[in-house]
Amino acid sequence: MTDGAPDRRLRRSDALRRVTDGIVSLDTGFRYTYVNPQAERILDRPTDDLLGRTVWEAFPGTTGTVAETKLESAMATQEQQSFERHNAELDRWFDVRVYPDEGGLTVYFADVTERKRLERDLAETNRQLTALVENTVTPIYIKDTEGRYRLMNEAAADLFDLTPEDAVGTCDTELFDPESVPEISEVDERIVARDEADSREAVRYIDGRRHTFLDDKYPYHDANGDVVGVMGISRDITARKRRERELQKLSEEYEAVFDNAEDAIFLVDVETTDTAAVFRYERLNPAHEASTGLSTADVHGKTPREVLGEELGGEVVANYQRCVDARDAITYEETLTLPEGQRVWQTKLAPVIIDDEVTRIVGIARDITERVGRERELRRKNDRLDEFASVISHDLRNPLNVAQGRTALLLELCDDDYHGHLDPLAESLDRMAAIVADTLTLARQGKSVSDSCEIEVVDLVGQCWGGVETAEASLEIEDEFTIRGDWDRLRHVFENLFRNAVEHAGDTVTVRVGRGDDDSIYVKDDGPGIPETIRETVFEPGYTSAAGGTGFGLAIVKRIAEAHGWEVAVADGRDGGARFEFHGVDPLDD
Structure with missing residues (x-):
């Protein structure tokens, strides 16, 4: 060429x-x-x-x-x-x-x-998809028609404590518990045969542990469009289902409490506007309906003014607004006039806050009419006690002091021949003075405690021990703790118990103070104790087994304990002796 x-x-x-x-x-x-x-x-x-x-x-x-x-x-x-x-x-x-x-x-x-350019774009897309599959927290996988895994991302492999590489080639019988395999196989076979997707909530067991998945499965096609396997995305919703069950349980419990509570419970929806919140009743529980004569049907969707009138409804709205402004629970008392008469309610409002906005108010109203009546009667009794204490303090104590002074003077001026008459007289007058003092204490210290403070028991007990004639007796404080109460009144409690121990157990008695179980404290001694047959009687005013005693010491102890909301009882000490226990104290050191 x-x-x-x-x-x-x-x-x-x-x-x-x-x-x-x-x-x-x-x-x-x-x-x-x-x-x-x-x-x-x-x-x-x-x-x-x-x-x-x-x-x-x-x-x-x-x-x-x-x-x-x-x-x-x-x-x-x-x-x-x-x-x-x-x-x-x-x-x-x-x-x-x-x-x-x-x-x-x-x-x-x-x-x-x-x-x-297309190849480059495809490679970038594949890289992104690969990164997404590998790094997503949602399990993703591909299986062939034989049921063997050809791809499994890390999130899926973690379910079985495998790496993605080790998971390739495995099948469901190797990964899931036997009871889960039949349904998995049945779903996969149907997807391949029908060339259609399947979505369902499925319960699966892995190593004995229950998992709930939201399964989305799709047929996997090759380049020719033929179905060659199954690809799936399984979101593990086990925790969410657990929360749903717990929420359902709480909802059922809430409904049980709402329907069966003795207190009146009501719900108020809060609509926020540009000017002010609008409150509308949603539900009343049966106790509320029974106590007020109103029903849910009567109030649903209505405002307090529409239900209760302008004046009373306005007061209710003001309290609801206080709750919204405070964004916290508030408590108040209100007097309502109902068909059966005037009733006093103690109401507690609690806001429900969603997305930083008060959307609802839950109210609990307790009918305290009887309690208020008892408190008023107690105040009347306390007023009468104050009057009685005033009479004793001024009208009786003054002439008693004069008689004691004159008797003391006669004892100094008269011959010993007259002392046989004057000594018993002086003793009687002294006993009268002691009774007057204890009666005043009993009358004044039995009132409900309204002004309390935190008290270190070791300080209170130490001061009380120093204020009592204890001879050779000894004190042991077995626990150091703090309580809440009225210092001056509690001083009478411990002083009277210390005197009682010395009078009945002797000059060498050992007295111990400490904490009992949970909400109790005790004062015990190693003396002869108190017979079980008279343990209730010892707290009665006037009861005494000691010569010259007034019989008011333990009665004062009981009254002051009750004024604090405590209960007092007598028991045997572990080593014998008397043990006074105070329950309901609720020490503050816990």
Whole structure:
């Protein structure tokens, strides 16, 4: 074949002119001898600019590239070469095939820039999808038609304590407990057979532990569109289902409390407006309906003013607004006039806050009419006690003091012959003074405690012990703790108990003070104790077994304890002796 024969053959071929690939011919010196129209267009260079010039002259950027290497290799070895190359000058990608012969090279090339861009975009998309699958906390997997896992992300593999690599090739019988496998297989087979998706809430057991999943499964297709497996996304909603069950339980318990509570309970919806909140009743519990004569049907959707009238409803709205403004529970008392008469209610309002907004108010109203009546009666009794104490203090104590003074004077002036009459008189007057003092204490200290403070028991007990004639007796404080109470009144409690111990157990008695179980404190001694048959009697006013005693000491102890809301009882000490226990104290150190 003579030089130039391939060129003439190519120029004569209309078929080559109609191909979509760019075609050029190079002689043995790598000079262009032929450029078809497609090549001219792709290279964006006129044929006249290329013919007779070498590749390196026409495109200097080709030097030192894979194109140079492949062209030289094809020329030297006379073997076909293929490669892809990015032309920086044209910013295009080309798929190049080089065919050598004795006259040079025929080069076919196609512009694959768009394909490369798509491949790059696809690779980026795949990278993103891979990262999403690998890093999402939702289990994702793919199984083949044999039920073997071909892909499992880390979230899915973690369910079985596996790595994603170790999970590949496993099947459901290896991963799930036996009771879960049949349903899994049945669902997968139906998806493959029908080529349709399936979504359901499914309970699965893994190593004996119950899991609830929200399963979304889809048929997995190959490039030809044939179903070759199942792909799935399984959201583990075990914790959510547990919360739902707990919420359901709480809701049922709430409904039980709401329906069966003895206190009146009501719900008020809160509508927030630009000017003020609007309150509308939602529900009343049966106790509320029974105590007020109103029903849920009567009040539902209505405002307090619509239900209770302008005056009373306005007061109720003001209290509801206080609760909204405080964003916390409030408690107050109110007097309502109902068909059966005037009743006093203690009402507690609590706001329900959602998304930082008060959306509802829950109210609990307790009928305290009887308690208020008892308190009023108690105040009347206390007033009478105050009057009685005043009479004793002024009208009786003054003449008693005069009689004691005159008797003391007579004892100094009279001969010893008269002392046989005057000594018993002086003793009787002293006893009367002691009774008066104890009666005043009993009357004044038995009132309910309204002003209390925190008291360190070790300080109170130490002061009381120092204020009593204890001879050779000893005190042991077995626990240090704090209580709340009236210091002055509690001083009478401990002083009377210390005197009682010395009087009945002797000058060498040991008295111990400490905490009992839970909410109790005790004062005990190592004396002879108190017989069980008289343990209730000892607290009655006037009871005494000691010569010269007034019988009011333990009665005062009981009254002051009750004024604090405590209960007092007598028991045996572990080592014998008397043990006075006070329950309901609720020490503050817990």
